[in-house]
Amino acid sequence: MPATHTIPIPVGPPTGTVIKNGVEQQAQLVDRRQGQIYVHYVNYDKRMDEWIPEANFMPSATDPHPSRKRKRSSEDPDEGPSTPEDFSAEETGVERTMVVSEEDYDLEHHKKITAQRNFDKVQFGDWLIRTWYFSPYPLMENEDPDLLANSSNALNGHTHSNPASSAASPAPKVPGRTGTARSHARVLDLFAGGLNRTVVSTLWVCEFCFKYMGDPALYELHKLRCTYTHPPGRKVYQRGAHIIWEVDGAVQKLYCQNVAxxxxxxxxxxxxxxxxxxxxxxxxxxxxxxxxxVKGFFSKEKLSYDDYNLACIITLPPFQRQGFGMLMIEFSYELCRRAGKVGTPERPLSDLGLRGYLAYWVGTLIRFFRRVLQALPPGYSMMTSKAILPDLRSPSRELEDDGTPSVVNGHGHDSVTPSNGVVRRKKRAKGWDGEVTDLSIFSASDTDAEFLSSCRTYEMRANKNGSATVDVVLRCTLRDIAKATNLRLDDATFALHEIGLLALRLATEDVEELRRTLKAEQDAGSDAIVDNTNKFVFISRTTVERVAKERNVKDVPCMEVEYCID
Structure with a gap:
């Protein structure tokens, strides 16, 4: 028979309003201490929760808390006899309970444990950082070992429906004990010490080995003895001052546990x-x-059956909005590309995680459209040809005898070629100062070439003065775009929808013209799809540039493949 638990019927926390920054906000009361209360702001992330003076909290008149249950009026003789349900637990002395399964009990227990932060701040190197969420750090050297048991018992308040197990007085159930590998970091609540920490509200963590302490004196002593100068792994990316280290969780167990x-x-x-x-x-x-x-980190499974290329990612608060998160996201996709897979981050995504990934997906798509929706290859401002039209699909970059670009094959970007004929590589500054702005290095890749050969056409329209206008036209599906950009189809579709590019439908006359064009191509032996042309959307280069400006899309990625270390 599956184990069950009898618990009090859960009731929502007391609600009220708080004046924050001059604005009245709805809040829920989570905990109390001397003269202060811990509140959660409704419709806001838990990282905004905080301790405030109790006087600043104004209880709501419609609060459904048990203490506000209505009392039966003794002056109403028409109503029937009173029942226990008509009174609160304080009035009847009987607590209303319910029987729940083991899984539901674990979930409820876990919610109570993680309802509020157990540390207010963390000292990390030279930075004193305000924490956002609960973390199950074990008890420190200077903490009472009985605190865990007392806190757990206070949170539980349960009885077992199995008499034998009840008599044995077992230890509290540990949520997530049977978690799978994909649950990445379900914690043994047995180690969740200091659930109600009142003495130690600041945590000290070494910025090199991530050893944690609850005493500033021990922290200062540890800094003098710590031998770590960098993460204990191998370099997999280095560009100037920016380095990414790969650390194996099976080899550096203690380090990775502390990082987690x-x-x-x-x-x-x-x-x-x-x-x-x-x-x-x-x-x-x-x-x-x-x-x-360390500025941030991300983790990924060694073997993911769902092709997740990332499990958790965090850029430390002092270093956010500096490009480190985007660099890590781009590197995770590069790892997936080298493995021959199309990856995606593990769900669910936090609000900040979704914002970062949407920026990456949009940037990848916009840069892709910029490459393919132009007549000349990247880096070419003009192309000339003798006798015949220039080949726009695959221009040659051969040099003439004097070292200048071929007149027949086009004028490209300026190249630095010394007298000895050996091209020198420009020195790059460290950090973001070495960012490349030469778009010619992002010419069509093998994936782009395959896409362009099957989807891109050039349409030349004659002008009255004898000249001609060349238009680049792409006819492809969302699946083709996702494949060319190495994005999951659902991720690419979501990003295009968010920036409004899926709402630009073709006009009726354009649809009919497109239908005739596709029919002609199909008759000529092409595999063009004529049906469902009403589902086509129109994306122009002008629209792409407008979105790029609105979203502040960078011309080049943060990561450069040439700096990846095999």
Whole structure:
């Protein structure tokens, strides 16, 4: 017989209003302490939760809390006899309960544990950072070992429906004990010490080895003895001062466990567990002096049956909005591309995670459209030809005897060619100062070439003065675009919908013209699809540039493939 638990019927927390920044906001009361209350702002992420003076909280008159149950009027003789349901538990002395399954009980227990932060701040190197969420750090050296048991018992408040198990007084059930590898970091609540920490509200974490302490004196002593100067793994990407290190969770177990615990302070939708053997951690660092300082990290499964290329990602709050998150996202997709797969991040995505990935998907699509919706190849401002029209599809970059671009094959970008004929590679500055702005290095890849050969056509229209206008036309499906950009079809479709490019339908006359064109191509032996032309959307280069400006899309990615280390 499956185990069950008898628990009090859950009732929502007391609600009220709080004046925050001059605006009245609805809030829920989560916890109390001397003169202060911990509130959660309705419709806001939990990272906005905070302690406020109790006087600033104004209870709601419609609060459904049990203490506000209506009392039966003794002056109404027409109503029937009173029942226990008509009174609150305080009046009857009887607590209303319900029987739940083991899984539901674990979920309810886990919600209570993670309802509020157990640390207010964390000292990480030179930064004192306000934490966002609960993290199951074990008890520290200077904390009461009985705190865990007392806190757990206070949170449980349950009885077992199985008399034998009840008599044995077993330890509280640990949520997530049977989590799978994909649950990345379901934590043993047994280690979730300090559920109601009142003395230690600040955590000290070494920025190099991620060892955690609850005493500033121990932290200062550890800094003098710590031998780490960079993450204990191998370099997989290095460009100037920016380095990405790959750390194997099965080899550096303690380091990866500490990193997972630290990351949980800023990640809510993912939960961690201490068995990190099936994960690789990629630490993003910025080198200064002789040490590499961690700016963020992401983790991914070694083997993902759903082709997830990333499990958790976090850029530390002091270093956000500096491009580190985008660099890590681009690198995760590069890892997936090298493995011959089309990846996607593990769901669910947090609000900040979704914002970052949407920016990556939009940037990838916009840069792709810029490459393919232009008549001349990237880096070419003009092409000339003798006797015949120039070949716009595959222009030659051969040089004449004097080292200048061929007149027949086109004038390209300026090249630095010394007298000895050897092209020198320009020196790059460290960090973002070395970012490449020469778009010619992003010429059509093999994937682009396959896409262009099957989907792109050139239409030349004669002008009255004898000249001609060349238009680039692409006829393709969303699946073709997703394949060419190495994005999942649902991710590419979502991004195009968010930026409004799927709403630009063709006009009726354009649809009819398109139908005739496709019919002619089909009669000529092409595999063009004539049916469902009413489902076509129209994307112009002008629209692409407008979206690029609105979304502030960079001309080039943050990551350069040439700096990846095999």
């Amino acid at each position: 615990l630290f990351g949980k302070l800023f990640i809510d939708v993912k939960t961690l567990f201490f068995d990190c053997d099936n994960f690789l951690f990629y630490m993003m660092t910025d080198a200064t002096s002789k040490k590499d300082h």
